[in-house]
Amino acid sequence: MSKETETPQAGTRSVVIERVMPHPPEKIWRALTQSAMMAEWLMPNDFEAKQGHEFKMTWSNNGYSGVIDSKVTAIEPHSKLAYTWASMGVDTLVTFTLVPEAGGTRLRMEQSGFDPANKQALGGAMHGWTGFLEKLETVVGKA
Amino acid sequence: MTTAAQNQIQSEVFRILGDPTRRKLFERLAREGELTVSALTVGSKVSQPAVSQHLAALKLAGLVSDRREGRAIHYSVKPEGLKPLVNWVEHYTQFWADKFDNLEAFLNKMDN
Numbered sequence: 520m521s522k523e524t525e526t527p528q529a530g531t532r533s534v535v536i537e538r539v540m541p542h543p544p545e546k547i548w549r550a551l552t553q554s555a556m557m558a559e560w561l562m563p564n565d566f567e568a569k570q571g572h573e574f575k576m577t578w579s580n581n582g583y584s585g586v587i588d589s590k591v592t593a594i595e596p597h598s599k600l601a602y603t604w605a606s607m608g609v610d611t612l613v614t615f616t617l618v619p620e621a622g623g624t625r626l627r628m629e630q631s632g633f634d635p636a637n638k639q640a641l642g643g644a645m646h647g648w649t650g651f652l653e654k655l656e657t658v659v660g661k662a
Numbered sequence: 663m664t665t666a667a668q669n670q671i672q673s674e675v676f677r678i679l680g681d682p683t684r685r686k687l688f689e690r691l692a693r694e695g696e697l698t699v700s701a702l703t704v705g706s707k708v709s710q711p712a713v714s715q716h717l718a719a720l721k722l723a724g725l726v727s728d729r730r731e732g733r734a735i736h737y738s739v740k741p742e743g744l745k746p747l748v749n750w751v752e753h754y755t756q757f758w759a760d761k762f763d764n765l766e767a768f769l770n771k772m773d774n
Contacts, residue, residue: 534758542769546769546772547769549772556772560765560767561764626762630754633754
């Protein structure tokens with residue numbers, strides 16, 4: 520389940536995804552904050568669970584590769600983790616919150632701070648461009 | 663930057679990449695890295711002056727940059743030039759849905 524919402528911050532948008540997972544918060548917290556585990560589901564990284572820690576995440580796809588520059592801005596064990604996310608000149612903030620629920624944990628991720636000037640609907644102009652756009656996405660991540 | 667200005671840049675990027683020859687040149691640079699005009703002409707169906715003209719148009723649109731070395735001009739892509747084309751919210755909505763799928767699969771494998 521995922522949905523988009525407007526953030527309280529005027530003029531920016533967010534991506535929100537929220538799922539209830541049948542695992543305790545402590546376990547999910549480990550997957551979110553241990554570098555080797557993050558690499559398993561997110562990206563290779565040099566994350567450390569320390570306030571202010573600066574780290575990089577790297578990805579590669581079809582021979583292209585890219586780096587995401589990040590910094591830990593909030594860390595509250597088993598409940599909240601936030602880091603900045605800078606890629607391709609787009610600077611956003613990623614915040615995970617964990618809330619225990621019967622039988623599991625409600626995990627929410629919000630990536631906020633998208634500048635509306637960069638969210639143009641591509642619309643009709645994109646007709647027939649699908650294959651090219653897929654390549655673009657891999658190139659875009661290279662910056 | 664205003665939305666109107668952003669829209670204008672976006673339609674300019676579309677116009678520039680709308681030409682199949684230019685798009686091919688751009689794709690080659692994206693795939694192969696920095697190349698000279700003559701390297702780009704080889705394997706292209708148009709003349710070297712035509713390739714140069716297309717590259718100049720790509721440069722004007724902020725999609726490539728150039729570097730002179732002796733007589734040769736080397737071109738490379740400027741990925742940030744594509745920024746106006748990407749719908750970031752849509753891109754990341756899909757990205758996180760995929761990552762959450764990965765996370766759930768990973769949690770199922772993890773020891774408690």
